[in-house]
Amino acid sequence: MKVYLPLTDIQVFLLAFAIFLTLLHYVKPLLISKFPPGPWGWPLIGCLPSFVNNEPHRILADLGEKYGPVFSLRLGTELVVVINGYKAIREALVKKGEFCNSRPSMPIMQRTTKQLGVVNAYYGASWKEQRKFTLSVLRSFGMGKSTVEGRVTEEAYHLCMEIRKLQGEAFDPTHFMTNAIANIISSIIFGKRFEYDDPTFRRLLYLCNKNFELAGSVAISNFFPILQYLPIGPMKEIVDNFEIYRNFLNDKINEHRLNFDPNDISDVISAYLSEMDARKTTEGSSFHDDNLFAVVSDLFAAGTETASTTLRWALLYFAVFEDVQTKVQKELDDVVGRHRKPCFSDRHNLPYTEAVTLEIHRMASIVPICLPHSTIADTEIMGHKIPKDTVLIVNLWSALNDPKTWKDPDRFDPTRFLNAEGKVKRYKELIPFSIGRRVCLGEQLAKTEIFLLLTRLLHEFRISPAADCQSPTMKPVAGITLSPQPYRICAKKR
Numbered sequence: 001m002k003v004y005l006p007l008t009d010i011q012v013f014l015l016a017f018a019i020f021l022t023l024l025h026y027v028k029p030l031l032i033s034k035f036p037p038g039p040w041g042w043p044l045i046g047c048l049p050s051f052v053n054n055e056p057h058r059i060l061a062d063l064g065e066k067y068g069p070v071f072s073l074r075l076g077t078e079l080v081v082v083i084n085g086y087k088a089i090r091e092a093l094v095k096k097g098e099f100c101n102s103r104p105s106m107p108i109m110q111r112t113t114k115q116l117g118v119v120n121a122y123y124g125a126s127w128k129e130q131r132k133f134t135l136s137v138l139r140s141f142g143m144g145k146s147t148v149e150g151r152v153t154e155e156a157y158h159l160c161m162e163i164r165k166l167q168g169e170a171f172d173p174t175h176f177m178t179n180a181i182a183n184i185i186s187s188i189i190f191g192k193r194f195e196y197d198d199p200t201f202r203r204l205l206y207l208c209n210k211n212f213e214l215a216g217s218v219a220i221s222n223f224f225p226i227l228q229y230l231p232i233g234p235m236k237e238i239v240d241n242f243e244i245y246r247n248f249l250n251d252k253i254n255e256h257r258l259n260f261d262p263n264d265i266s267d268v269i270s271a272y273l274s275e276m277d278a279r280k281t282t283e284g285s286s287f288h289d290d291n292l293f294a295v296v297s298d299l300f301a302a303g304t305e306t307a308s309t310t311l312r313w314a315l316l317y318f319a320v321f322e323d324v325q326t327k328v329q330k331e332l333d334d335v336v337g338r339h340r341k342p343c344f345s346d347r348h349n350l351p352y353t354e355a356v357t358l359e360i361h362r363m364a365s366i367v368p369i370c371l372p373h374s375t376i377a378d379t380e381i382m383g384h385k386i387p388k389d390t391v392l393i394v395n396l397w398s399a400l401n402d403p404k405t406w407k408d409p410d411r412f413d414p415t416r417f418l419n420a421e422g423k424v425k426r427y428k429e430l431i432p433f434s435i436g437r438r439v440c441l442g443e444q445l446a447k448t449e450i451f452l453l454l455t456r457l458l459h460e461f462r463i464s465p466a467a468d469c470q471s472p473t474m475k476p477v478a479g480i481t482l483s484p485q486p487y488r489i490c491a492k493k494r
Helices: 009-031 056-067 086-095 125-140 146-164 174-189 199-222 225-229 234-258 268-278 289-320 322-335 344-349 351-364 396-400 443-460
Strands: 070-075 078-084 379-381 384-386 391-395 461-465 476-478 482-484 489-493
Touching: 056 070, 056 078, 056 391, 056 396, 078 086, 086 379, 086 391, 086 396, 125 268, 125 289, 146 174, 146 443, 174 199, 174 268, 174 289, 174 443, 199 234, 199 289, 199 482, 234 268, 234 289, 268 289, 289 322, 289 351, 289 443, 289 461, 289 482, 289 489, 322 351, 322 443, 322 461, 344 351, 344 443, 351 396, 351 443, 391 396, 443 461
Parallel strands: 078 391
Antiparallel strands: 070 078, 379 384, 461 489, 476 482
C-alpha cells in the first residue's frame, strides 16, 4: 500500500508560487496593450519542438503568414517577438533602430568573446566607439577603395594557381574558398596571408566552419541557459574549438605587441594597439585587451564565413545551372576578352554577371536570421507595443523570399535583376547583409570579393559536377549560416 505524505505549508506555498509565476508568464502578453499575437506553445518549452530538425527561417515565415509580420512566440521560457518581411524589418532596424539594436545575453557569446567587440556587443557607448573605430580602420586599409581590389586580385591569382594544380580532377571547394577569403581578411587584420597547405591554418578554418554549423544547435541555451553547462554536446565542442581559435588569435596579437612600431601601422591589430596606447590614460576607455581580441575575432570569423559560403553556393549554382554559367562566360569574353583579367570596374559593363551575383545573394540567404536583437526601451513596431528588454528575432530570409516581391522565389533566376533594356534592376528588399545600425561592417568588402573571385574563376575555368555527384542537393545545412551540403566539382581550364 502506498503512503502519501501531506505537503508542508512551505511546500504548498512554493508550489502555488511556481504555478503563479507560470500563469503570469503565459498571461503576460494579455496584460500588454497591443502586444503582438502568436501561438501559445507548450508549457516550459514553448514552440521549440517545432524547430527541431527543421529550417527555422521557413517556419517563422509560415507563422508570419498566420499571425502577421510582427508576432510573438515562446522559445523555452523566453517570450520573443519575430520580425518578418522587408517593411517590418526596416521599421524595426532603421526607423526604430535606436531602440531595437542591442543584443540579449547569449551564453555562447559569454563563453567566447564575452559579448564585447562589435558583432555581439550590447548596444551602448562602448559598442558605438568600437564600431566607429573598426569601420574607420577597415576603410583606411582599403575597404571601398581600389587598394582592396589589389588584395582580392592577388588572392584570386593564388586561388586559381591552386585549382590549376588539380588538372581538372574532382574536388570539394570548401577549403579553397574558405582559405581564399580568410587570406584577404587576414592581410587586413594580421598583415599576412597563409598558404593553402598550411596544416595549422587549415585546421583553424575547419574549426571555424564547424562552430558556425554547431551554433544553430546551441541556440536553445539562449532560452535554457543551464544547458550551456552540460559536460557533453555541441556547446562543449564549440567552447573547445574556440580555445584553439583563441590561442591562434592571441599568438598573432602577441607577435604584433612584441614588434609594435607606432610609425608602422599596417594592419588592424597594429592600429588597435596604437589606439590603446593613445588612450592608456583615459579612464574607462573601451580600448583594452578584451575588446582587441573580440574585434579581431569578429572581423576574422564574420569576414571569412559569409563570403566563403556565398562562393561555395555560387560554384554549386554554376555547376547545376550550366546555361547560366555559359551566359556569364560569354559576357566576360565579349566585354573583358581573353587577353586580360576581369576588374571591379568591369561590373558596369557586365549586367548579366552582376544580376547573377545578386541572385546568388538572394537565393543562398547566407544569414537567414540575424543574431538576436533586443530592445533597450519600450517601442512600437507596425502598431504593436514592444516592451524594453524584449528579444527580437529578425528573419532576413522572409524578405529575400517574399513572393510578393520575388515571383517564384524558390527558382534560381538571375533575369529577375534585369529590366527590359537588359540593365541591372535594384531591389530595396535585397538585404542579405541586414540593414540599420547592425548592418554587416564588411558588406562592401564581401561584394568586391565575390564579384572579383567569381569572375576570375569563370574567366579561367569551366565548372561542372563531379562524375560521382551528378545531382547535388540544394537543401542547406542550417546553422548560424546556411551552407551547402558537401559536394564535388571539376574545374577545367578554358
